[in-house]
Amino acid sequence: MSSPHAPAHEDAHEAHHGHSHGHEAGHGTFKSYMIGFVLSVILTAIPFWLVMAEVFSSPAVTAAWIMGLGAIQIVVHMIFFLHMNPRSEGGWTLMALLFTILLVVIALSGSLWVMHHLNTNMMPMNPEMMKNMP
Secondary structure, rough: OOOOOEEEEEEHHHHHHHOOOOOOOOOOOOOHHHHHHHHHHHHHHHHHHHHHHHOOOOHHHHHHHHHHHHHHHHHHHHOOOOOOOOOHHHEEEEEEEHHHHHHHHHHHHHHHHHHHHHHHHOOOOOOHHHOOOO
């Protein structure tokens, strides 16, 4: 709120642009968007390279790297494109970031657990059994 001696056009300007001085949400600059874009491209290209070049002999190691880089990319998007930081919205965006990280960990670990158990408990099929399938 402005002082009684401040010009009325400052209040109108503040209301028009929606500036709230209680929140420190940063609006992205061209430089920050470009940094986010370059990091996103790199974090997309690395997993592609890991798979295509068969860098690791173990598929589990490759999958772990891909999931880790994917989680890092989520954080990059939240910071550079959604402008989340500890100061914005009174710290609530930081809580949203932590909650998102928790959900990603639960989703990734649950998916791996389910896929591992499906693979382990799947009935083995030999070629002769496949011929008798409907």
